[in-house]
Amino acid sequence: MKAAYTDSYLQQPEQLHISEVTTPEPAADEIRVRVKAVSLNDFDWGIVAGKPWILRFFLGWRRPKVRISGCDIAGVIDRVGADVTRWQAGDRVFGDMSGSQFGGFAEFVCCSESAVAALPENVEYSAAAGVPQAAVLAWQALTLKGPLNDGLRILINGAGGGVGAYGVQLAKAFDVHVTGVDKAAKHVQMRSWGFDAVVDYQAEDFIATEQPYDLIIDTKTDRKPWQYCRGLSPGGAYVTVGGKLGLHLLLLLFAPLIRIVTGKRLGIVALHENENLSMFARLLGEGKMSTPIDGPYPFEQLPQQLRYFLDARHQGKVVLVMADTDA
Ligand SMILES: NC(=O)c1ccc[n+]([C@@H]2O[C@H](COP(=O)([O-])OP(=O)(O)OC[C@H]3O[C@@H](n4cnc5c(N)ncnc54)[C@H](OP(=O)(O)O)[C@@H]3O)[C@@H](O)[C@H]2O)c1
Structure with a gap:
């Protein structure tokens, strides 16, 4: 063969x-x-x-x-x-x-x-x-910190690939608002998948938003865990599926403390194959x-x-x- x-x-x-x-x-x-x-x-x-x-x-x-x-x-x-x-x-x-x-x-x-x-x-x-892999990761990320509910504001960072494509479709079974972050060149297609809003990471920082998110899903974790708290609503959750390994370890270490101090929840998806x-x-x-x-x-x-x-x-x-x- x-x-x-x-x-x-x-x-x-x-x-x-x-x-x-x-x-x-x-x-x-x-x-x-x-x-x-x-x-x-x-x-x-x-x-x-x-x-x-x-x-x-x-x-x-x-x-x-x-x-x-x-x-x-x-x-x-x-x-x-x-x-x-x-x-x-x-x-x-x-x-x-x-x-x-x-x-x-x-x-x-x-x-x-x-x-x-x-x-x-x-x-x-x-x-x-x-x-x-992409749909399983997306679904695990969407549900890791609790069930999906109508009214949530969700953001997917690194949303122009598989996790973004399936993630937005799965989330949209509920009455939620989903923002996708990726390069501007990918925005037209991302809109066609169902994203309500798009952010160009080369021009804008999604963390510095005036309307924080209830759930942030990240395929490209590249910041220290506590920096994501700024973009989260009270009780909100940040879930990473990919990115820098060292930062994942830092997240594992600090997530319990961040939860106690801020009430915000941070987690890592480990792929459950199939x-x-x-x-x-x-x-x-x-x-x-x-x-x-x-x-x-x-x-x-x-x-x-x-x-x-x-x-x-x-x-x-x-x-x-x-x-x-x-x-
Ligand atoms: N947790 C687990 O057990 C597990 C298992 C398997 C895979 N994974 C990980 O899960 C992720 C899978 O995601 P995927 O399939 O959707 O990946 P993908 O198809 O590679 O899409 C990632 C997107 O992120 C964009 N991007 C790159 N740098 C970015 C940045 N700094 N900010 C925002 N967007 C950025 C990329 O485009 P541009 O570079 O053009 O912007 C690309 O469109 C991967 O990171 C993979 O390593 C995790």
Whole structure:
């Protein structure tokens, strides 16, 4: 099969080549999925590059234990292990492979039967491939500090990517006001996803607002935790899903003290892979959630598209499709 295989850590996406490797066989409790579409996430490159360095404690210090990266896939099951009861060949599925052995940047991937959910017939593979990590992170962030309620003022920082795209759609099931922060060039598309207001982080500081937010979700944490309190309403919550690791540690350390002194709550989302995937499948099938697809691009363009993604030139989810995939 064709796969983006590497047995050493790479410096640049252009060094990642697609080559012929042995097609994996599913273990007794696994399924094998013929990948139709795969989307890009930060983690995909982290595995290939071994960065941040802390990843190497888990993924191999000198060489990657994971030889084929790729988390979020959609495809069709082509083989099932002897002990698998939930699935059969021909089932359309999607899921995040990061809790299994990764491997989504390939024509076939094997994973545990719980790593995927069924995909409704009317949902295209390319739309489903965008969902797993970004929608799960967005939903976890929206609900980490309590249920969503009508009337909330919500802000998503770094909102031009996957978490912003799904986050605003999920939030808008309620009567809430959602502001998105990203570069001005992305604002037209962000408005089309449902953002009520947009802020250009290169021109304006969203913390210095006269109308504070009840919930701030951040994909790009780059300040000390107490600095976010200024942008929060009394009892408001700040939730980070990404950004600088050192600042996350600082947040963990100071969140209890900040809560006591200000009443404001700070938290970190740790991805629960594939949580609520069936809910997202239903929303996609009913047309209540959609994936803003950047692409889809041919799988062969993976190195170029990884570069494009790392340069943050994308809007929504960058999706790549295999040659025989029409959607
Ligand atoms: N918590 C967990 O367990 C977990 C697991 C997996 C992934 N993650 C993290 O979750 C996040 C996923 O977000 P995503 O998929 O939406 O990312 P994304 O697609 O890369 O989007 C992030 C957006 O932020 C913008 N941006 C960059 N710097 C910014 C700044 N200083 N202020 C405001 N916006 C800025 C980027 O565009 P421009 O650069 O063009 O402005 C981009 O549009 C990533 O940070 C990832 O590392 C967390």
